[in-house]
Amino acid sequence: MLKAKRLITDLDEIAVALINRTNYHGFWPLLYQVATAGLEPESIAYPVRAILRRYRNANFLLAEVNGVDFEQHTVLTDVGSVSYDYLVLAAGSTTNFFGNERFERYTLGMKDLDEAQRLRNHILHCFERAASERDPAHRAALLTFVVVGGGPTGVELAGAFVELIRHVMRKDYPMLDVHQAHVALIEATDRVLATFPESLQRAALDRLRRMGVDVRLNTPVADARPGVLAFKDGSELAAETIVWAAGVRASPLAEALGVTLGRGARVKVEPTLTLPGHPNVFVVGDMAYLEGYRPGVPYPMVAPVAVQMGEQAARNIIARTRRNPMKPFRYFDKGQMATIGRSAAVLDSFGIRLTGWPAWVGWLFVHLMELVGFRNRALVLLNWAYSYFTYDRGVRLIFGVGAEERLKVERLKVER
């Protein structure tokens, strides 16, 4: 989306068509706050047409792209085909269940607004059911929240679960003993936040444990059943909420292209970000496989890489139209950060490593600035201020996607 903007600004003699399956640009780093009743979904989504309004040479088509006919220079969508001179593919990524359908079926994902809203509804419904559940074992399962995957998403979600329980559940459900609630973070390797410096990994782990998160390192998962997560060592954990944050893979569009794929089903691209043999087709973002730092290590599937790749693709298209040579992509790493909870985060930028309150304030500031549009910034700021001062979560509402599944827990009980 932001990459398209760059293309438009620089090339006003060219017509740009942006095709997207949704009519909004989602700001996914805050998705876990939607899933934990802190933000309304609308506050992290911004209409594409509002972004494109100011560019007379930009057009938008709401459609799902199913494939590309590279011979005919045509994009195939569910509402017809669109021809191109230059094509930039940036369809992102999807959840990676590593081929196990039961993970897909019995765990909850958190990759888009609908999934986040479904997760919010599910968690709140578990609290409601626990409040009137008399069987202690089932009540414990309703109050057990498991996150699989110790990356930034998993860490942020586990921290947010603890705060939801501590600050909201305690007041809303006085009949429930807050100590019955159990938040577990499951990680297959020996560390959380694998891409961060070791000192910050340890700080995050320490903080999570002090908050009461049951962090289980070196604990690969083996399988899932309704309400049960099974580990490789043969042990099991009963939980009505199992969130899958264990990995991502390229959008299914990558496979539909019929080209060479790298690890994670990502499309192998030239250093110029073009598809081998197709210098007018660019693949950027999570979908693109490009080894950067050293052989065998591709650029990570994170937003800053995607944004910079989009910019480079735009510069290379400009170069080609002016018959200048294209340039290889180089990633300018501004650092990374993750929030763990109230006044707790880790930040690693240009050699500066922060933890605790300073990192948290940095996190708040950067994320607020990166939101598109005044209205969304104001909404998020209002919600953050409200949550900070009241220790409350305003959006603890069960409706919309997944609300119709509110009897899922009961149904699952029967299924077992």
Added chain:
Amino acid sequence: MLKAKRLITDLDEIAVALINRTNYHGFWPLLYQVATAGLEPESIAYPVRAILRRYRNANFLLAEVNGVDFEQHTVLTDVGSVSYDYLVLAAGSTTNFFGNERFERYTLGMKDLDEAQRLRNHILHCFERAASERDPAHRAALLTFVVVGGGPTGVELAGAFVELIRHVMRKDYPMLDVHQAHVALIEATDRVLATFPESLQRAALDRLRRMGVDVRLNTPVADARPGVLAFKDGSELAAETIVWAAGVRASPLAEALGVTLGRGARVKVEPTLTLPGHPNVFVVGDMAYLEGYRPGVPYPMVAPVAVQMGEQAARNIIARTRRNPMKPFRYFDKGQMATIGRSAAVLDSFGIRLTGWPAWVGWLFVHLMELVGFRNRALVLLNWAYSYFTYDRGVRLIFGVGAEERLKVERLKVER
């Protein structure tokens, strides 16, 4: 909900159990703004448990009530039964399709958050499809928005459609001629806002027509097909958006009770709001049929009547526990109002009749004050200020309920 609050405040020696099918209290007078992308659904819903937090004697159960066993003094829900000494039934109303299943199938309702979100997604999707539709007849149908029913909901929705088209569509879809868009308000009788004084009816009608709404009075509908509304006089109107705001009837719970029903499937109650023969069972709000002003004319199905009935039921329960006589319900009519659009409304209160800007400001103020909770007030005020100054609608996002139906239009085309 608010009625329960009254019961709790006055009776802290008694245990109160509130049973509701959702976990929130919805402020329905602003629902049409959710449906027209002006407000996020979350801003007009407030968690029940947040309202009940301060009352130690109140409990909440998230459940659907399916019936009542008056012999056993038991409420039957989808998660088990609940016994009672006193029972207040306030299940509200549902859309009245007057027995025609095709109205239910081929028109869109607007009675709860999910329906409003579905309507929002549908309208935005019609704009998107119109932008790439080459057949002028189908494009016209995509840009025709019909509201059936000239009550406050119909009038407010028709006005909001015009503003959405004028202020948002014009900027977001420069390729569409805004004059192609058509908003029609269909009313079977010879007037809109039937319950208002005649001068205000005329003012509202005049204002709607000046805004460009095609108001068709004396135009009873006969039937609906996919994308077509048929009238009694044999004529038809092709429209992909047909909203049904032609009437309400009591919640299906009324029929499940096995008691005597009045018009609109409402439960006939004594003047004390009790069920005949069951002095410990109260029925209040839209569900209750009680003739007030004169024989044959029941109290209207509006929020102020419901709130005051709830209060009277609470007072009568207190009276019975203290062995005092119960008192009959009397409605204190504070007046009524409806908004038509920006700086346009009608207001009728204690003999004062206002139109235009003063009525609009009165409407804004009253509705803002009636919202529950600081956060929701701040969100709504922020959205209103944003819309007022930018002429924009921030929530023009297609996601959640109904988003998966985004190809509905295409499917309907095939079905025809």
